[in-house]
Amino acid sequence: xxxxxxxxxxxxxxxxxxxxxxxxxxxxxxxxxxxxxxxxxxxxxxxxxxxxxxxxxxxxxxxxxxxxxxxxxxxxxxxxxxxxxxxxxxxxxxxxxxxxxxxxxxxxxxxxxxxxxxxxxxxxxxxxxxxxxxxxxxxxxxxxxxxxxxxxxxxxxx
Numbered sequence: 001x002x003x004x005x006x007x008x009x010x011x012x013x014x015x016x017x018x019x020x021x022x023x024x025x026x027x028x029x030x031x032x033x034x035x036x037x038x039x040x041x042x043x044x045x046x047x048x049x050x051x052x053x054x055x056x057x058x059x060x061x062x063x064x065x066x067x068x069x070x071x072x073x074x075x076x077x078x079x080x081x082x083x084x085x086x087x088x089x090x091x092x093x094x095x096x097x098x099x100x101x102x103x104x105x106x107x108x109x110x111x112x113x114x115x116x117x118x119x120x121x122x123x124x125x126x127x128x129x130x131x132x133x134x135x136x137x138x139x140x141x142x143x144x145x146x147x148x149x150x151x152x153x154x155x156x157x158x
Contacts, residue, residue: 001040008037012149019061019145020138022094022101027065030145031058034152046155054148061144065137069105072133078113078126085112086130106131 011033018024034054038046073083089108093100110127114120 004036004040008033008040011036012152016145016149019142021098022090027058027061027141027145027148030148031055034148037152037156041156046152050151050155054151057144057148057151061141061148064140064144068137068140069130069134072136073109073126073130075133076126076129077122078109078130079116081116082109082113082123082126082130085109085115086134088112090134102135103131105134 011029014024015026015029015031015033018026018029020026031054034046035051038048038051043051069086070083073086078086085108086105087108089104089106089111090101092108093102093104096104106127108127109130110123113126114123117123
């Protein structure tokens with residue numbers, strides 16, 4: 001039993017780290033830890049309804065994480081090449097550490113937009129809008145992950 005609770009806590013902590021480290025599936029790990037914790041207790045303190053609510057928050061966090069960057073780019077009128085550049089920049093950023101993860105999508109989107117339209121000012125605008133969208137998505141994902149953990153902790157304690 002103690003080992004299972006240790007695994008539950010480890011999954012949640014690893015998941016919280018994964019909300020900002022793109023190599024780890026953060027929200028999924030938080031959710032898995034919560035479901036494990038509810039199961040260990042036979043859903044006595046953390047009910048199935050609570051787990052379903054937490055699952056909805058997890059899906060919302062996952063969706064916002066992916067949609068926010070695209071929405072930022074679309075709002076700035078990004079070309080398809082800019083969206084592709086942002087995706088390539090994101091992948092390349094994974095190999096460059098935290099700074100790469102944070103800024104390579106901006107570089108990729110700006111470069112893609114420049115290649116598509118040959119307008120430097122527009123390329124910077126699209127790159128920045130894409131980056132703002134990604135950062136807002138990241139912030140939303142982190143906030144929702146902490147809300148998931150808070151709901152779980154409240155159900156366990158109260």
